[in-house]
Amino acid sequence: MKFTTLLTSVAALAVMAVAGTTTASAADSTLEIVKKRGHLRCQVGPPSPGYYNLDAKGDWYGLDVQTCRAVAAAIFGDPNKLEIQSISSQLRFTSLANGESDLLSRTATWTMSRDTQLGLDFLQPNFYDGQGFTVHKDSGITSALELKGAKVCVTSGTTTELNLGDYSRANNLNISAVTFEDFNVRDETYLNGGCDAVTGDKSSMAGNLAAFPVPSDHIILPETLSKEPLAPAVRHGDSQWRDIVSWSVYAMINAEELGVTSKNVEDLRANSDDVNIRRMLGVEGNLHEGLGLSKDWAFSIIKHIGNYGENYEAFMGNGEQGIGIPRKGTTNALWTQGGLMYSPPMR
Amino acid sequence: MAIITKEKTTARAAPLSDKSLIGWLRLNLFNSVFNTILTVVTVYIIYITVEGLLVWGVIDAVWIADTRRACFAISLDGACWAGVVSWLDNIFYGRYPREELWRINLGGLLLVIWMAPLWLPRVKAKVTIGLTTVFLYPFLAGYLFAGGDKGLFMQIMISGAILCLVGNTLHAFIGVFTGKGLPEFLIALLGKKAAPEKSQRNILLGILAVCFAVVYMLQMGASFETVSWTKWGGLFLTLVISGIGIASALPGGIILALGRRSKLPIIRVLSTAFIELFRSVPLITVLFMATTMFPLFMPEGFVLNKLTQVIIAVCLFNACYMAETVRAGLQAIPQGQYEGAHTIGLGYWGTMGFIIMPQALKHMIPNIVGSFIGLLKDTTLVSIIGLFDILGMLRSISRDAPWLGLHKEPLVFGAMLFFLICFAMSKYSRRLEVKLSTDHKH
Numbered sequence: 001m002k003f004t005t006l007l008t009s010v011a012a013l014a015v016m017a018v019a020g021t022t023t024a025s026a027a028d029s030t031l032e033i034v035k036k037r038g039h040l041r042c043q044v045g046p047p048s049p050g051y052y053n054l055d056a057k058g059d060w061y062g063l064d065v066q067t068c069r070a071v072a073a074a075i076f077g078d079p080n081k082l083e084i085q086s087i088s089s090q091l092r093f094t095s096l097a098n099g100e101s102d103l104l105s106r107t108a109t110w111t112m113s114r115d116t117q118l119g120l121d122f123l124q125p126n127f128y129d130g131q132g133f134t135v136h137k138d139s140g141i142t143s144a145l146e147l148k149g150a151k152v153c154v155t156s157g158t159t160t161e162l163n164l165g166d167y168s169r170a171n172n173l174n175i176s177a178v179t180f181e182d183f184n185v186r187d188e189t190y191l192n193g194g195c196d197a198v199t200g201d202k203s204s205m206a207g208n209l210a211a212f213p214v215p216s217d218h219i220i221l222p223e224t225l226s227k228e229p230l231a232p233a234v235r236h237g238d239s240q241w242r243d244i245v246s247w248s249v250y251a252m253i254n255a256e257e258l259g260v261t262s263k264n265v266e267d268l269r270a271n272s273d274d275v276n277i278r279r280m281l282g283v284e285g286n287l288h289e290g291l292g293l294s295k296d297w298a299f300s301i302i303k304h305i306g307n308y309g310e311n312y313e314a315f316m317g318n319g320e321q322g323i324g325i326p327r328k329g330t331t332n333a334l335w336t337q338g339g340l341m342y343s344p345p346m347r
Numbered sequence: 348m349a350i351i352t353k354e355k356t357t358a359r360a361a362p363l364s365d366k367s368l369i370g371w372l373r374l375n376l377f378n379s380v381f382n383t384i385l386t387v388v389t390v391y392i393i394y395i396t397v398e399g400l401l402v403w404g405v406i407d408a409v410w411i412a413d414t415r416r417a418c419f420a421i422s423l424d425g426a427c428w429a430g431v432v433s434w435l436d437n438i439f440y441g442r443y444p445r446e447e448l449w450r451i452n453l454g455g456l457l458l459v460i461w462m463a464p465l466w467l468p469r470v471k472a473k474v475t476i477g478l479t480t481v482f483l484y485p486f487l488a489g490y491l492f493a494g495g496d497k498g499l500f501m502q503i504m505i506s507g508a509i510l511c512l513v514g515n516t517l518h519a520f521i522g523v524f525t526g527k528g529l530p531e532f533l534i535a536l537l538g539k540k541a542a543p544e545k546s547q548r549n550i551l552l553g554i555l556a557v558c559f560a561v562v563y564m565l566q567m568g569a570s571f572e573t574v575s576w577t578k579w580g581g582l583f584l585t586l587v588i589s590g591i592g593i594a595s596a597l598p599g600g601i602i603l604a605l606g607r608r609s610k611l612p613i614i615r616v617l618s619t620a621f622i623e624l625f626r627s628v629p630l631i632t633v634l635f636m637a638t639t640m641f642p643l644f645m646p647e648g649f650v651l652n653k654l655t656q657v658i659i660a661v662c663l664f665n666a667c668y669m670a671e672t673v674r675a676g677l678q679a680i681p682q683g684q685y686e687g688a689h690t691i692g693l694g695y696w697g698t699m700g701f702i703i704m705p706q707a708l709k710h711m712i713p714n715i716v717g718s719f720i721g722l723l724k725d726t727t728l729v730s731i732i733g734l735f736d737i738l739g740m741l742r743s744i745s746r747d748a749p750w751l752g753l754h755k756e757p758l759v760f761g762a763m764l765f766f767l768i769c770f771a772m773s774k775y776s777r778r779l780e781v782k783l784s785t786d787h788k789h
Contacts, residue, residue, distance in 0.1 A: 046733070047746035054735075054743050056433045058442030058578070083577055087733045094639050184745050184754035211415060211752035213423050321748040 030234070030241035031075070031292055034102055039081040042068030043101035046086055049207040050316050050323045051107050051127075051230075060084045063315045067105040067126055067232055070248045070305045074297040079304040093118050096235060103245055104233040107201075109159060114233075123246040124253075125231040126308070127316070128331035128340055130224035131163050132202040134209055137219050139196065144223035149174050153186045153195035163226045164199050183208065197221075201228055203316065207323030244291050250343040251298040254280060255307035257334055257343065262306035269299060280346045287346060298346075308341060309334075404759070414749040430750035431760050437740050438760075441580015450571065451583055454488045461512055464519035471528045476515055481594045483508040492579070492587070494571035506563040510555075513562075576654040580735035582764070588654075588736070589723040592661040596722065597715065599662065600669025605699065607674060618670075625667040631728050633660045638732050657729050665722050672714045676707035709783050716776035720769045737761060 034040050044052035044064055052062040069079035087095050092108065095101045097119055107129075108114070110122040133152070135141045144167075154161050156179035168175035178195050180186035187208055190198045198205065202220060209215050232249065234242050255261070258277050260268055268274075269281045278284040281302075282295035291297065305311065312332065316325045333339025376386040407425025409418040410432065418427035431438070440448055461480050464470045487508035490501060497505065518529035525532065530551050534540055539547060579587065606618030625633065637660035638653055645651070680703050688698035708715075730739030741761045745754035 046739070047743040049746050049748065049751055053746045053748065054437065054442070054740075055747055056437060056749075057445065058437050058440075058580075083575070085577070085733065086735070088731055091635070091639055091732065098639070098642050100642065182742075182754070184752060187752065188754075207751060213419050323748060323751065 030102055030238045031244065034075060038076075039083055040068065040072045040075065041083050041085060041100070041102045042071070043085045043087050043092065043095055043104045043106060044068070045089060045092065045106040048107060048204070050203060050325070052084075052086070053321075055321070061315065061321055063127060063311055064105040064107070064230075064232075066305050066311045066315070067249060068103065070252060070301045071103060071245055073300045073304045074244060074248045074251075074291075074293055077294065077296070077300045079300075093120065096120060096233065099235075102234075102241075107230045108233060110229045110231045110233075119236045120233045121236050121242055122229075122231040122233045123242065124249045124343075125229040125340075126249055127203065127230045129201045129203050129228035129230055130331075131160055131199060131226040131228065132205055132224055133197045133199050133221040134190075134205050134218050135197045135221060137217050141197075141221070142219075144221045144225075145171060145173070147173055147175060147197060149176075150196040151176050151178055151194070153178050153180060153190045153198045155180055155183050155186055155200065159226070159228075160200055167225045187212070199225070203323075203325050206325040210324045240292060244293065247291060247346075248297075248301055250346070251280065251301050252305065252308040252311070253334070253341050253343040254346055255298075255302045256309040256341075257336060260302055260307060261310055262302055262304070265299060265302045276346070285347070415751060415753050426756050426759075427750075427753055428756055428760075430744055430747075430753045431756050434740070434744050434747075434750075434757070437581055437743075438737060438757075439582045441584055441735050441740065442578040443580070443583065444574060444578065447572065447574060450491050450494075450574075454491045457487065457491075457512065458484060461515060464515060464522070467519055467523055469526045470519050470522035472518070476518075479511050479515065481598075483511050485591065485594070487512070491571065493574060493576070495573035497570065502563065502566065506559060506566050509566060510559055510562045513558075576652055579654065581740045582737045584729075584734060585723070585726050585736045585738075588658055588661055588726045588729065589719075591658050592665050592722050592726070593719050595662045596665040596669040596718070599666030600671075600673050601704070603666055603670035604673035604677060607670065608677060622667045622670050625664050626671070630661075630664055630725055631731065633664050634728060634732055636660070653732070654734065657732070657734065661722070661726065665718065668718055668721075669715070672711055672718060673707070675714070676711035677703065679710050680707055709780075712776055712780050712783070716772060720772055723769065723772075724765065737764070 028036075044060070044062075047053045048062075050062060051064040052060060055061055065084065068082055068084060072082040073079040075081075085095070085101055087101070092104060092106065093114075096104050104120070107127075108122075109129075110125060114120070115122050133144050133147065135147075141147065150173070152164060152175050154164055154177050161177060161179060164175065164177055167173070178189065180189065183200065183204070186198060186200075189195055191212065198208075200208075202224065205220055209218055209220065212218060232245055234245055255265075258274065258280070260277060260280070265281070268277055269283060272278060272281075272283075275284065279287060281299045282288055282297070286295075288295050288297055306314075309327075312327055313319050313322065315322055316332075317327060318324055327333055327339075329338060331340045333341065335342040377383045403424065404426050407422045409421045409425055409427050409429055412418045412421065412427065412429040415427055415430060418425075418429055436445065436448070440451055443451060458480075461476075461484055464476050465473055470476075483504065486501065486504035490497065490505055514529060521527055521529055521532045527535070533551065533554065534542075534547055537550065539550060542550075603618050603622055606614050607622060609615045609618070634657060637656040641651070641656055684702055684706065685698060688702040693701065727736060727738040729736050730742070733739075735743070738761065741757035742754070744750050744757045745752055
């Protein structure tokens with residue numbers, strides 16, 4: 001009798017303890033967890049030109065890395081309170097789901113199935129990519145529709161391969177795909193005449209083309225086969241965290257629209273009369289309250305990271321670490337210049 | 348009828364094959380039409396390969412440039428080694444902070460100092476030295492590499508390791524010059540040679556305790572800045588993972604192999620199940636399991652870092668392979684050896700430790716070293732789960748903006764590096780075999 005009571009109470013205690021820990025951990029929002037830890041865990045992929053790379057000193061750089069740094073700057077006022085995790089694409093969503101990463105900032109295409117079925121939310125894209133073709137200039141090909149019966153080099157296991165098949169079927173091109181695991185080998189084969197064309201995301205094509213021995217011997221065809229909005233993603237269900245990441249990206253886009261740069265931001269915070277700038281930089285109003293961050297969250301993003309245009313130029317454009325993809329007239333220009341980079345008003 | 352000549356036959360010249368190169372060539376390479384054709388074709392193939400490599404890798408190569416584009420400007424067809432050169436720190440040390448690199452170098456140097464006595468003649472107790480390398484050095488090196496706060500356990504282990512290192516080195520010097528061991532020497536120094544064995548041991552333990560206290564005090568003051576494991580990489584990380592794997596594979600393998608041959612059914616079944624489970628799954632699957640599934644099973648908030656997960660996975664995996672190697676070695680020992688050991692009154696551990704294992708291990712050296720080389724090369728799989736080991740680093744060069752597309756040169760460099768390491772290992776194993784072979788010369 002006594003023994004049974006003891007057993008029951010022990011079991012009850014155990015259940016309570018488990019329930020207690022679960023409620024406690026469920027109550028911790030991502031922001032609280034990150035603040036308690038003291039740094040942000042931001043997931044990128046294996047090095048990919050333009051988006052995330054290691055330099056010779058072993059530091060990370062790239063457009064997506066800047067998103068990570070921006071979120072860290074918004075939370076801590078210090079972009080270096082950050083751990084960059086480089087995770088292969090097979091494991092990217094698992095790592096986010098099991099809490100190993102707080103934020104996914106890598107070239108993941110925002111698709112409906114991913115957004116709705118994987119328990120994650122995609123946010124404002126920081127790059128709009130699309131699949132295209134590169135061909136030898138002396139082949140005389142000027143349009144993808146002339147690639148009838150061509151051999152096309154493609155990297156395997158991504159949507160790129162599927163898109164190529166779809167495009168070939170839709171236009172009766174009878175393209176035969178030659179697949180590769182590594183894009184370097186793909187390009188090498190193309191350069192040595194193993195394929196008539198290479199297909200891939202236009203951004204990476206431009207980057208790779210710039211690295212060819214004689215870049216002017218090749219052209220990127222005008223057709224775009226697919227829509228590839230590349231967006232940061234967070235776990236589904238934590239709206240505050242979602243807001244923080246989205247608005248960190250929006251702040252950079254908005255800053256460019258308002259002409260705020262890393263160089264003039266201090267001056268503008270002190271002297272600007274523009275109410276939009278004053279609101280964004282936390283001089284006026286209380287926009288920060290909804291995010292649960294400090295007043296100067298956007299200021300520190302722009303101070304440390306710069307606006308979207310500055311980062312595009314540095315890593316995608318013609319900066320020293322850039323890969324030379326033009327921006328003017330593309331989807332990645334500001335909406336005021338005919339592009340898709342558009343931030344909801346900050347007020 | 349016998350023919351007897353009184354005159355000496357005149358000395359004939361040595362056969363052509365021994366006398367001149369041409370003779371040797373004729374005898375060995377051109378002794379028939381078919382062989383001549385074969386030789387010519389082979390020589391031609393070797394010539395075009397070597398010539399191509401030489402022209403690409405040396406003659407047309409660019410050694411100093413700032414970007415790949417600059418390399419192209421100098422030579423369009425040659426190798427661009429400049430990229431590899433500028434990434435050397437990354438390749439060897441990963442993302443380890445550049446001002447802290449001396450810690451890795453010091454760690455490597457300490458290992459060499461620690462292991463050097465194993466190769467010196469006249470040094471006694473080599474087995475003990477080997478064991479301390481496996482059990483104490485990792486703590487010292489681990490703290491040196493990772494830094495941060497030392498817990499009580501770490502403080503004790505580090506002090507022990509430092510003491511052991513100093514002792515080892517003294518022991519080695521004394522051994523080389525006098526042929527004695529350190530304890531023997533100390534007793535002689537104190538003039539207590541005549542004292543009974545028990546008081547000699549007490550004296551030695553006293554000295555040890557005092558030295559330990561002194562070292563413990565000294566090490567309390569020293570502390571290093573924390574370097575997160577995420578910054579470990581390059582050849583350093585490869586050697587850390589495979590080093591720990593190698594050091595733990597043999598003990599683990601011996602235990603598992605003995606378990607599998609045990610007469611106790613539970614131990615036998617468990618060992619067999621464990622070995623078969625890990626052996627029937629590819630390493631990459633084990634790594635994926637360790638890094639993605641493992642955190643899901645753990646209570647929330649319990650985070651084992653990825654490097655630890657990977658190291659544990661590699662250790663378990665290799666222990667299982669080693670177990671089968673050891674079992675093969677054990678099976679080669681004739682039953683008579685067991686019976687002989689029993690006759691002279693040895694128990695199970697005595698039989699295994701003194702009679703069976705020493706013989707079995709000697710037979711297994713080629714296989715063991717084979718597994719070690721395999722392990723070293725297998726660790727490159729960790730680059731797939733996002734650790735920047737040497738292969739991960741080499742592949743990253745082609746993504747860095749200044750060196751975009753530079754992928755052949757780093758891989759060639761990596762191949763040469765791996766060849767050097769693996770070749771050295773296999774050469775050493777050959778030497779060990781020759782040294783340990785006491786009988787059965789084939």
